[in-house]
Amino acid sequence: MNILRLSAAVPLAAIALAACQPAAPEQPPLAGAKIGGPFTLVNQDGRTVTDRDFADRYRIMYFGYTYCPDVCPTDAAAIGKGLALLAKSDPDLAKRIVPIFVSVDPERDTPKVLKSFVAAFSPQMVGLTGTPAQIAAITKAYGVYAGKGEVQPGGGYLVNHSRTTYLMSPDGKPLALLPSDKGPQAVADEIKRWAT
Numbered sequence: 001m002n003i004l005r006l007s008a009a010v011p012l013a014a015i016a017l018a019a020c021q022p023a024a025p026e027q028p029p030l031a032g033a034k035i036g037g038p039f040t041l042v043n044q045d046g047r048t049v050t051d052r053d054f055a056d057r058y059r060i061m062y063f064g065y066t067y068c069p070d071v072c073p074t075d076a077a078a079i080g081k082g083l084a085l086l087a088k089s090d091p092d093l094a095k096r097i098v099p100i101f102v103s104v105d106p107e108r109d110t111p112k113v114l115k116s117f118v119a120a121f122s123p124q125m126v127g128l129t130g131t132p133a134q135i136a137a138i139t140k141a142y143g144v145y146a147g148k149g150e151v152q153p154g155g156g157y158l159v160n161h162s163r164t165t166y167l168m169s170p171d172g173k174p175l176a177l178l179p180s181d182k183g184p185q186a187v188a189d190e191i192k193r194w195a196t
Contacts, residue, residue, distance in 0.1 A: 028194050030174035035166065036061070037141040041102070041134055044115035044127035051172060058097045058195045059168040060178060063144045065105035065159050066117040073121075075165060075180040076101060080122030082178075082187025089188070093195055096170070102138060103129040104146035104161045142166065167194055 040050045060079055064072030079099050087094035101118050103109035106129050109117075114127030129135070139146050146161040165178040167190070175194045179186040 028175040030166075030176055033174045035142055035174040036168055036172050039134070039138045039141070041128040041130040041138065042111055044111050044118055046111040049126075049128070054098055054100070055172070056170045058170055058175075058191070059166075059172070060097065060099040060191075061102065061142060061166040061168055062100065062180070063102045063104050063139060063142065063146065063161060063164065065103050065161070066109050066113050067105060067156075068159070071163055075163065076118070076121040076125070078180040078182075078184050078187050079165065079178070080125060081184035082180075082191065083122055083124060085184055085188040086191055090192065093192070097124075097191065097195065099125045101125055101127045102135075103127065104135060104139060104144070105148075105159045106130055106132055106135045167191060 036051075038051050040048060043049050060083075062075060062079060064075065066072070083094055083097060083099060086097070099122055101114070103114060109127075109129045111127070111129060114129055118125040118127040130138075135146075142164075144162050144164060146159060149158040149160055151157045163181070165180040165187075167175045167178050169175050176190060178190050
């Protein structure tokens with residue numbers, strides 16, 4: 001009888017001990033993914049910048065274009081407003097984040113065009129453009145699809161592209177996708193979850 005009681009108590013003791021152990025820290029969803037890499041582009045002030053210019057800061061990497069009729073401005077607004085919310089709740093963290101808007105339409109998105117676009121969404125937002133070859137290289141490194149659509153009468157066109165907002169670590173590693181399609185609060189919450 002005592003042997004039965006003892007054998008029943010051993011698993012309970014093991015469970016109790018396991019419950020007292022600290023839980024393993026949650027891994028960011030994109031930890032270890034091969035996303036990102038070095039780049040050289042031109043910012044909205046016409047200055048050449050590289051990925052090293054953003055070292056030691058969390059980066060929000062968004063790929064879009066300024067002539068986008070709907071999704072890009074909506075996502076850029078969610079990113080800008082999300083950072084503004086974060087600045088109120090955690091100003092120190094907000095200062096360590098730089099939102100980056102990378103153009104997938106270098107033909108039209110000159111530094112001047114990018115400057116007025118990013119300024120509309122956040123004073124912190126950096127706009128980046130480059131040659132078609134440079135843009136092709138960075139979109140490939142980040143696993144982003146972008147392709148010019150059919151040219152319309154008058155010369156206008158849309159650019160088909162994937163809708164992805166990456167949160168990158170200060171050393172340029174991918175952490176998580178930010179839900180820019182769910183609004184500013186969702187963006188702020190997800191940043192706080194993974195940026196420490």
